[in-house]
Amino acid sequence: MSQSPWAAAQRVFIRPTRNVLYACMYPFKGVLFFIGHPFLYPLLRARLIPAFLLSAFVLLNLFFWAYLPQVAFLALFHRAGSAWVNGTFLVLGEGAAIVAILFEAFLVDESQVDAFDAVLVYKGYDDLVQPFRPVSEDSLNNPVERLGKPIRSSVYGPFSFRQIAEFVILLPLNFVPYVGVPMFLLLTGYRAGPLQHWRYFNLREFDRKQRNAFARRRRWEYTWYGAVYLLLQLVPVLSMVFLLTAAVSSALWAADLETERRQQEARVVQPSEYTDDPEG
Template identity: 35%
Template sequence: MADVAHKVQDVAKEEASKVSAMTKDAVQSQAYLYPIKGVLYFLSHRDLWRPLTSKLAAVLTTSIGVTTLMFLVAYVPQMAIMAFTSGPVAAVSAALLTLSESSTIVNMLSRTFFMEDALVDTFDGTLLKKDCTNLVSGGRQIQSGGDTMARLGKLAKKPFAKFTPNAIIRYLLYLPLNFIPVVGTAIFIILQGKRAGPTSHQRYFQLKEWNQRQREVHIEQNRGGYTSFGVTAFVLEMIPFVNLLFVFTNTVGAALWAADLEKNAGTAPKLREQAKKAE
């Protein structure tokens, strides 16, 4: 029993150390600010609105329709179940769970059927506006003349991954965490953020021409930053009816972060060092 207790203590210390390191990385990276920067940058650059406005009818219809249906069908039953586990905060917990479910369904439908190219254009357009032309030119043709979005030519590849069965399975496995009052919902959001953060830079990784190993090394060494970015982005995308708007602003935020990674004199050597280690 003493050996078991010592092993439990060692594991607890190891996990606490990992959480502490990841939190420190998140704070130092300030990656959690980029989704907010994305909102402000998107609102102040009207030419970036074009991919969204081209899909606006489908975006609004999908978001409003799915969210309304989920609250009509799922909210009350989930609140009734949570009344036994969450007590007085059942209404709030059930609302957050329903918003999360709605956001996931909306993202799955929109990315699969009509939004993939628009998000790639938004990401690439933001990089062009931040003078990362050489980076973008590796993934698509760049036209001369016109505004930023008019310069985006034919895509060489489409990197934004659609929802995979594994992602859906993991989401369903984590879903019961929401039945734990407050703490469970917080853990659920953090886990979703941990998944969503690296996904936001899939286009960046492709433009960098990194292989799978290089991507994994970079993500692991910047786990705190990616998790904090993903948490902020995920929370924004839980806001009802405008969640797909935040999908676009989060894409802008991810591109702003990628541009800063490219231009930051201290970070760029670190990226090259990581890439060499992973080769």
């Protein structure tokens, strides 16, 4: 039976577009959730001073030594003031790559795992977290304090040399006037998006084939989510704060995916509430 034009439009265009827009909003939801839930603040406080100092040191040096030479080079290809804009994004991208190598891979991961798990516990998905770490049953209003030490390998996102290499290789896209920066964010977001759900994939105990299939079904959602995530990483000095709020946002998305999955499973396996007795 053929679909109506409206049903076909919903399936092909409206729903995918809506899902992409929802995915784009999660990084901002993560920021708002973090601000509104003080139980997450201690996770940032322990990293705040070294994060700000490292980010400031890297960016100040890049802008002092590399900004003007790169703007001068870009001015050979750009018109008007676009060389200054693209040069700014180029230096910020270089700073994000350096900070990610120096800081994210070695110092932030544990805090991101705690933030991700705490949000899932807050949302009521203790059962996802418990196989990897104990979750206290005490009536605490603080999900972070309910988390015990991990008893299994707990990694928020694996250090991906390939992602860093692609990030650096694609930086020259910022040379392209006007469209270079959006292209750079989308192409790097293609890989960055699914990596933000690495912890969720582990909690679901996905193997590589299952991870790839799950990400492939949501490819555009993950790409745009990753692009917005990387855009926040380009904010001077605050990039380290947004690393933590990114873990919050990915956990909020994971919780919504879990809600949807469990509702679908409940509908499939819903038992009959009653049966009629046959008439005698």
